[in-house]
Amino acid sequence: MSKKKLLEVSGLKQYFGKASAPIKAVDGISFDVYEGEVLGLVGESGSGKSTTGRSIIGLYDVTEGEIRYDGQLISQGQDKQARKALAKNMQMIFQDPYASLNPRMTVSEIIGEGFDIHNMYTDKSERRQRISQLLEQVGLNREHANRYAHEFSGGQRQRIGIARALSLEPKFIIADEPISALDVSIQAQVVNLLKQLQREQNLTYLFIAHDLSMVKYISDRIAVMNNGKIVELGNSEDIYSRPIHPYTRSLLSAIPKPDPISESKRKRIHYHSQANTEDAKTFEVSNGHFVYASTAQYQQWLQETSK
Numbered sequence: 001m002s003k004k005k006l007l008e009v010s011g012l013k014q015y016f017g018k019a020s021a022p023i024k025a026v027d028g029i030s031f032d033v034y035e036g037e038v039l040g041l042v043g044e045s046g047s048g049k050s051t052t053g054r055s056i057i058g059l060y061d062v063t064e065g066e067i068r069y070d071g072q073l074i075s076q077g078q079d080k081q082a083r084k085a086l087a088k089n090m091q092m093i094f095q096d097p098y099a100s101l102n103p104r105m106t107v108s109e110i111i112g113e114g115f116d117i118h119n120m121y122t123d124k125s126e127r128r129q130r131i132s133q134l135l136e137q138v139g140l141n142r143e144h145a146n147r148y149a150h151e152f153s154g155g156q157r158q159r160i161g162i163a164r165a166l167s168l169e170p171k172f173i174i175a176d177e178p179i180s181a182l183d184v185s186i187q188a189q190v191v192n193l194l195k196q197l198q199r200e201q202n203l204t205y206l207f208i209a210h211d212l213s214m215v216k217y218i219s220d221r222i223a224v225m226n227n228g229k230i231v232e233l234g235n236s237e238d239i240y241s242r243p244i245h246p247y248t249r250s251l252l253s254a255i256p257k258p259d260p261i262s263e264s265k266r267k268r269i270h271y272h273s274q275a276n277t278e279d280a281k282t283f284e285v286s287n288g289h290f291v292y293a294s295t296a297q298y299q300q301w302l303q304e305t306s307k
Contacts, residue, residue, distance in 0.1 A: 003034055004034060004035045005032045005033070005034060005035075006033055006034060006035040006069065006070060006171065006172055006204050007033040007056070007067070007069055007172065007204075007206070008032050008066075008067070008068040009029065009030055009032070009052075009056065009065070009066075009067050010030050010065055010066045010067075010068075011028050011029075011030055011064065011065035011066065012026055012028070012029050012030070012052065012055060012062065012064075012065035012066075012067065013026060013027060013028050013062070013063045013064035013065050014026035014048070014052070014055045014060055014062060014063050015063040024228050025048045026048045026051050026052050026055065026228050027048070027227070027228035027229055028064075028065070028228075028229070029048075029052065029225075029228070029229060029230045030065075030230075031223055031230060031233060033172070033204060033206055035171075035202075035204055036202055036203075036204055037204060037205075037220040037221065038204075038205040038207050038218050038219045038220050038221075039205070039206050039207070039219065039220070039221050039222070040207045040208075040209065040215035040216075040218065040219030040221070040222040040223070040236070041053070041206060041207065041208045041209075041222075041223050041225060042209055042211075042212055042215050042222060042223070042224050042225065042251065043210065043224060043225035043226055044210055044226075044251075045210065047225045047226050047227065047228070048225055048228040048229075049208045049210075049225045050095070050176050050177065050208060052208075052225070053092065053174045053176045053206060053208050054176075055075075056090075056174060056206070057090060057092050057174055058074070058078075058083065058086070062076070069086065069089065069090060069172070070089070070171075074086055084117070084118065087114075087117075087118075087168065088118060088168045088169070088170065089170050089171050089172060090170055090171075090172045090173075090174070091164075091165040091166075091168060091170040091172075091173050091174070092165065092173070092174045092175075092176060093158075093161050093162055093173060093174070093175045093176065093178045094161060094176055094178075095176050095178065095180055095181060096181050097154050097155075097158040097160070097161055097181060097182075098149075098154070098157065098181070100161055101149040101157055101160060101161065102149070103148060103149055103150055104148075105148070105149075106145065106146050106147065106148055107135070107144055107145050107147055107148070107149070107160055108128075108145040108146060110149070110160060110164055111131050111134055111135070111145075111160070111163050111164050111167050112127060112131055112167070113164070114167045114168045115127055115130070115167065118168065120168075128145075130167075131145055131167075132145065134163040134167055135163055137163065137166065137197070138159040138160075138162050138163045138166070138193060138197075139159055139189075139193060140156065140159055140160070140163070144156075144160075153186075154181060154182050154183070154186065155182055155183070155186035155189065155190060158178060158179075158181075158182060158190055159190070159193070161178075162178075162190075162193065162194070162197070166197070166201075169201075170203075171202075171203065171204060172203070172204045172205075172206075173203055173204070173205050173206075174205075174208070175194065175205055175206070175207045175208060176208045177209055178190060178194070178207075179191060179209070179214065180209065180210065180211070187214060188214075191214060191217060191218050194207075194218065195218055205218075207219060212251050212254075212255055213255045215236075216236050216239075216240055219236050220235065220236065221233065221234065221235050221236065221288075222234065222235075222236055222239045224239070224245065224247065224248045224251065226247045229292055230292060231245045231247050231291065231292045232244060232245040232247075232248045232289075232290065232291045232292070233289070233290045233291075234285070234286075234289030234290065235288060235289070238286065238288070238289040239289075240252065242285075242289075242305060243305070244285055244289075244291045244298075244301050244302065244305055245291050245292070245293070245301065246269070246301065246304075247271045249269050249305075250268075250269045250270065250271035252269075253267065253269040254268060279294050280292060280293060280294045280297075281293075281294075283298050285302075
């Protein structure tokens with residue numbers, strides 16, 4: 001994996017509502033995503049993870065903080081031309097394959113929409129050929145190009161969404177819970193497809209999810225988010241084998257075990273949200289493994305996890 005920072009997020013805040021009593025959806029988070037890696041961003045509903053993805057891609061105006069893509073500041077006052085250029089490099093796969101595809105457009109129109117915006121493939125046969133190629137890349141047939149989204153299953157619709165995201169040949173893809181609306185039997189197929197595309201095209205992903213078991217399978221590193229903060233960040237192995245923050249431990253304890261005997265003995269760890277005191281900061285547990293805590297909390301959690 002390259003150590004070049006493709007995305008840098010510094011002190012990102014995304015507040016909604018009144019200035020006097022804001023809803024702090026994202027509350028001062030910082031992280032980097034390296035070229036060619038998959039960073040999993042995990043947390044329960046309302047933790048701020050999807051808002052983070054949408055802020056990065058520019059769907060929201062950032063309240064505070066900086067977002068840099070390939071060294072270039074993208075979070076403040078970009079002109080139309082700069083936004084258009086960024087769209088070619090950064091794309092999003094949305095959570096709901098039913099709501100994110102226009103029901104009045106054919107698959108060909110959905111995938112080819114970006115070509116028209118960016119004046120690509122003015123030759124019709126070349127355009128058709130590229131759409132066929134994209135459909136086959138995601139495991140669909142070129143014959144599907146003239147059908148409408150409602151004619152497909154949820155898994156097939158998500159593949160169409162992936163083909164649309166790939167159409168502009170981006171380097172970086174934000175996958176916002178791309179499997180949560182799908183049947184369990186289909187989820188693994190879509191994750192395998194994303195992994196395969198990553199290898200073939202050297203893609204970089206921010207993979208947003210609430211299911212830690214699937215995130216381990218695809219991610220090189222994992223950031224755990226709770227109440228608008230990143231509470232733990234580290235490589236997949238560290239997060240799974242030595243979770244420090246009680247919220248991370250709680251999420252891991254909720255993963256069902258395939259063996260019925262082990263499952264019957266599984267103990268859920270219930271997390272009770274704890275207010276961080278004024279001295280809360282990010283501690284480095286080991287190389288590349290970070291946890292957000294007060295000094296007292298950090299010492300207590302280290303004792304609990306070393307038993």
